[in-house]
Amino acid sequence: MPTPRHRVLIVGGGNAGISLAAKLLRGGCPDVALVEPKDTHHYRPLLSYVAGGAATLDDLTRPQADVVPRGVHLYADRVTSVDPHSAVVHLAGGEKVAYGDLVLCPGSEVDWDAVPGLAEAMATPHASTSYLPEHAPDAWRMLSGLTAGRAVFAISDRHVPCSPVGLKPLFLAADHWRAAGVLDDLTVDLLVEGPRLAGTADADRELRAAAEGYGVRILPGTALTSVDAPDRTVRVRTPEGTTTIHYDALFVAPPHRAPAWVMAGGLDGEGTDGFVDVDPLTLQHRRFPRVWALGDVATVDTSPSGGALRKQVPVVAHNIPAALVGKPLRHYDGYTVAPVTTSRSELLLAEHARDGHPEPTIPFPDLGRPRRSLYWFDRHLEPQVYWHRLLRGKVS
Ligand SMILES: Cc1cc2nc3c(=O)[nH]c(=O)nc-3n(C[C@H](O)[C@H](O)[C@H](O)COP(=O)(O)OP(=O)(O)OC[C@H]3O[C@@H](n4cnc5c(N)ncnc54)[C@H](O)[C@@H]3O)c2cc1C
Structure with a gap:
C-alpha cells in the first residue's frame, strides 16, 4: 500500500482541529485531512455547568461526524508517533500518513500521576472534577x-485548560447551598496553586469578593501533593509548609500534561515541559518549519482557552500557505479569556493579553464585573456560536 499524503494533516478534532480544518477549506486549501479517534465531540466549556447543575451532557455532545467539515479526509484513528524528519505520522491502526504541513492540536490530558491517590479518590463518591465528561455529572451529585x-476545591496551575473556570462549579454550588439554607453548615476551602484566582487583577479582586461573600476560605499558593481516599484527607503544600485537610467533598481542576508522543517525536523543546515547541507569535515549530501547533498542546506563553483559539486559528490558517511562498507571517498576540460565574445568574470575563494586561473585547460596559447578561451569553449563546460559527471556520 502506498503511503497516503495530504497537503495539510491535522492531529486532533477538538475545538482547534475542527475550527482550523473549516477555516483552511474556506481559504481554498485543496486537501485537508484530520486524525481524530473519538466519535463524539464535546463543547467543553459547558462541562463546568454540568458540574454546577446548570447543564447536562446532552447539551454539550454532538456526533463527531456532524462537526467534521465536508471535504475533510477523516482518519478515525489515534496518532501514536510523529517523525518530523520524514514528514510522516503513525496511527494506532498501523497506517502511515505523510504530510506537506502538519498541525498538532491533540490538546492536553489529565495528569493523574502528578498527585498520588487522586485517581483512587475519583473512584469514590467524595471526589470529582468538571474536567472530564465521565466525571462532571458526578461532581454535581x-x-x-x-x-x-x-x-475542598483545588485548582492546579499546571497546564490546566482555562484554569479559572475550575471556579465555576464552586460558585454555582455555593449559590445553591445558600438557597438551600445549608451554606452556614458547610466549611468551604479554595486551594489555588497560583497566586491569583484569574489572570487579571480586577477579575481576581471581584472573584475574591464573591468567594468571601459565600464565606469561602481562600488559600493561594497552595497545591495538592497527595490524597488519601479511604481517610478522606488531602496533603497540601502551602507557602508556610505542608498540612493535612479533611474533606467530605473534594473537587479538583487537576494538573494536565502533554501527550507522551510529542516528546518522543522530539517536538517539545527546552523548558516546554513536553508541550510542542512553537514560536508563540507565529505558532510555527521552532525547528521543523512545516509543523505547527495551536490550542492546549502548544507553548503559546499564555493561558490556554477556547477563547484564545478564536485568535490562533486565523493566524495558523494564514501562516501555512504564507510560509510556503515566503510571505510575512501573522502574529498571535496572546489574547486569552476565562469566563467565571459568581452565582447561578452572574458571570464575569477575565480577558487579557500575553503580558497579563487587560484586553477587553469591547471597552464598555466593563465585562470584568459580574453581569446577568454575560451569564446568559456564556451559558446559552456561546455554545451556539461554537457549533454554528467557530467550528465552521467563520472566525477572522
Ligand atoms: C471543563 C472545561 C471547561 C472549560 N471552559 C472554558 C471556557 O469557559 N472558555 C474557554 O475559552 N475555554 C474553556 N475551556 C478550555 C477549552 O475547552 C480548551 O482550551 C479547548 O478545548 C482546546 O482545544 P484543543 O482542540 O486544543 O484541545 P481539545 O479540545 O482537548 O481537543 C483535542 C482533540 O484531540 C484528540 N486527540 C487526542 N490525542 C490524539 C491523538 N493521539 N491522535 C489524534 N487525535 C487525538 C482528542 O480526542 C480531542 O478531540 C474549558 C476546558 C475544560 C476542560
Whole structure:
C-alpha cells in the first residue's frame, strides 16, 4: 500500500482541529485531512455547568461526524508517533500518513500521576472534577448532596485548560447551598496553586469578593501533593509548609500534561515541559518549519482557552500557505479569556493579553464585573456560536 499524503494533516478534532480544518477549506486549501479517534465531540466549556447543575451532557455532545467539515479526509484513528524528519505520522491502526504541513492540536490530558491517590479518590463518591465528561455529572451529585461538613476545591496551575473556570462549579454550588439554607453548615476551602484566582487583577479582586461573600476560605499558593481516599484527607503544600485537610467533598481542576508522543517525536523543546515547541507569535515549530501547533498542546506563553483559539486559528490558517511562498507571517498576540460565574445568574470575563494586561473585547460596559447578561451569553449563546460559527471556520 502506498503511503497516503495530504497537503495539510491535522492531529486532533477538538475545538482547534475542527475550527482550523473549516477555516483552511474556506481559504481554498485543496486537501485537508484530520486524525481524530473519538466519535463524539464535546463543547467543553459547558462541562463546568454540568458540574454546577446548570447543564447536562446532552447539551454539550454532538456526533463527531456532524462537526467534521465536508471535504475533510477523516482518519478515525489515534496518532501514536510523529517523525518530523520524514514528514510522516503513525496511527494506532498501523497506517502511515505523510504530510506537506502538519498541525498538532491533540490538546492536553489529565495528569493523574502528578498527585498520588487522586485517581483512587475519583473512584469514590467524595471526589470529582468538571474536567472530564465521565466525571462532571458526578461532581454535581456530590456537591448538591452535601448539606454539612467540608468541601475542598483545588485548582492546579499546571497546564490546566482555562484554569479559572475550575471556579465555576464552586460558585454555582455555593449559590445553591445558600438557597438551600445549608451554606452556614458547610466549611468551604479554595486551594489555588497560583497566586491569583484569574489572570487579571480586577477579575481576581471581584472573584475574591464573591468567594468571601459565600464565606469561602481562600488559600493561594497552595497545591495538592497527595490524597488519601479511604481517610478522606488531602496533603497540601502551602507557602508556610505542608498540612493535612479533611474533606467530605473534594473537587479538583487537576494538573494536565502533554501527550507522551510529542516528546518522543522530539517536538517539545527546552523548558516546554513536553508541550510542542512553537514560536508563540507565529505558532510555527521552532525547528521543523512545516509543523505547527495551536490550542492546549502548544507553548503559546499564555493561558490556554477556547477563547484564545478564536485568535490562533486565523493566524495558523494564514501562516501555512504564507510560509510556503515566503510571505510575512501573522502574529498571535496572546489574547486569552476565562469566563467565571459568581452565582447561578452572574458571570464575569477575565480577558487579557500575553503580558497579563487587560484586553477587553469591547471597552464598555466593563465585562470584568459580574453581569446577568454575560451569564446568559456564556451559558446559552456561546455554545451556539461554537457549533454554528467557530467550528465552521467563520472566525477572522
Ligand atoms: C471543563 C472545561 C471547561 C472549560 N471552559 C472554558 C471556557 O469557559 N472558555 C474557554 O475559552 N475555554 C474553556 N475551556 C478550555 C477549552 O475547552 C480548551 O482550551 C479547548 O478545548 C482546546 O482545544 P484543543 O482542540 O486544543 O484541545 P481539545 O479540545 O482537548 O481537543 C483535542 C482533540 O484531540 C484528540 N486527540 C487526542 N490525542 C490524539 C491523538 N493521539 N491522535 C489524534 N487525535 C487525538 C482528542 O480526542 C480531542 O478531540 C474549558 C476546558 C475544560 C476542560
